[in-house]
Amino acid sequence: MIRNILRFLNSFFSSFLNRSSTINNEPVNRVSLIVIILVDIFILVNVFTGLYDISRWHLSPLESYPCHQEWANYQGSTASNKNYEFANQAIIINTSQQQQYRQSYLYVQENHLGQVAEECLIYADIKDQVNSSENKQITIEINGKYADIYKLEDFNRTIKSQYDSSLLEKIAQQPQTKSINQITAEKAKQQLEQNQKQISKLNQQISILKTELLAKPEVIEFINLLNDSSKFKDLESGYDRANFWYPSIQIGLQSLFLLPLIAIAVLINNYSSRKGFGLVSLISWHLLVIFLIPLLLKIFEFLQIGIIFKFISDVIQVLFGELLFLISYVYIFIIPLVGFLIIKFFQKVTGNQKGKIITRVQKFQCIRCAKKIRSQDLHCPYCGFEQHVTCENCQTATYKFLPYCNHCGYRQVS
Incomplete structure (x- = not known):
């Protein structure tokens, strides 16, 4: 299990670096890469500024209860x-x-x-x-x-x-x-x-x-x-309630700011990849990464202080009393799992989709890394990825991930 996860992460980060520094599988020159990185930094700063501004759109507990x-x-x-x-x-x-x-x-x-x-x-x-x-x-x-x-x-x-x-x-x-x-x-x-x-x-x-x-x-x-203690208790109750919900309101507003940007970047990236617009694909990929970084940070921050944290701490208090240090153990396992699932999800959204695979097969490219290979190569000589799978009907090697066998036309199980 751990070996599979490590293999997956290695493959993911290799693919990530490749996509972040190539145009149509050709390396980007250093000057262009520096310009792209500077643009990334500028946009990232503005994204965090926008997140800070929108997070203050709703009154904080201190502003709602100034007395x-x-x-x-x-x-x-x-x-x-x-x-x-x-x-x-x-x-x-x-x-x-x-x-x-x-x-x-x-x-x-x-x-x-x-x-x-x-x-x-x-x-x-x-x-x-x-x-x-x-x-x-x-x-x-x-x-x-x-x-x-x-x-x-x-x-x-x-x-x-x-x-x-x-x-x-x-x-x-x-x-x-x-x-x-x-x-x-x-x-x-x-x-x-x-x-x-x-x-x-x-x-x-x-x-x-x-x-x-x-x-x-x-x-x-x-x-x-x-x-008046009774009125103060009502005030305290309202203040505690506002404190409890405020992190959830903040993550909701910040998601409202980020999700449209992420959706636009995904659509542009997928369209430009299908059409072969290399520079547009590279820039949209960088934008997607920039928009995902603060989203992931805000999600992890919310896990530490939001409703989920309150729920976990309440459960631990009921089961184990005051042993609240156990929350740290829970998060040590939960947060990496959440990160793994997020990576897996976005790899499917922006990764090797069937449209990209078809294009790569037509251009005699590796299904995974998109390097140029020969039609008779069973494995990619660059990344070692196996290009074929055995057809269940005719038992002949056919391309992976494509819907039909290129020999007998039998529908393949994806």
Whole structure:
């Protein structure tokens, strides 16, 4: 079995290289081959660009549920002041727009598939109410008082750092006019106490302003929504569902982009091969390979993260518990098998079809490698492929893969 697979792969890759570098079985000169490879690279880059663009056509889970992460952060937070922190985050000081959150959520829907979750639109409406001009003013006052506290604390640190040198200046009876310190040793303690009282007063004022902000009806509604575990569970369920289906949607859109290109390349390649248009056949073959490379990569990527991965992991969890490393063993066997089947399929689609075989027989070419041979040759002297098969009716050698015996006309089993 393994020997047959290796023989098949060797034959496939030999045929692949031959088809990729010859025109009507004549080798392509190096300059032409370099030009073709450069064109291949250019097209491949554009194909991946197109795949990236079309994969973003549908809204991602984060775009469909833009409020999920923030809501999840609140539900998971254990901070004592989280109500104020999240209300404060909803207030944007540097803009006067009252509908910014809803507009920003809906903006991603333009020219895209999918919709923003209704739960997040409700969430955005309440945040826009919190982001009112009155609440902005309260936040500005709080921030201003925090800035004053920072200045006072910085001044206190300066006084403490200069106290020792000012004390030495006092002992040395140095005049104040020649002092390098901002304040004398006698006034340092008094100034520190005064600053500390001012800091305490500012903290009290900040506490009053925070209480005032949290008492606003729209803020209360916002905090109640963040605390609503049942609504968050519904949101989480929708987000998980979107995460589950998103890879499938992406592979579907990417296939929608690639499959027409692959079909066109196959049709042109088959037609040009039958008609003997060597250069067209070579170029269409290169295009077909270019279109297949990203498709295969996306298929393997989907196998790793898509529905199939979820199904396999669920089965393993049911059968073997938490031994999820067994998924790697499964994929080690599945992915090569999938690759083998894909190669086999496309070899049949673009490989030695009967029309090509008829043309090669008529031109005295090898059925497999298309090299020139003599009519009496039983095997190809270049690739060793046997050219004939015994007719079941007259027991005479006739050409392989052709529908009828060239001696008695008996229909051959393909």
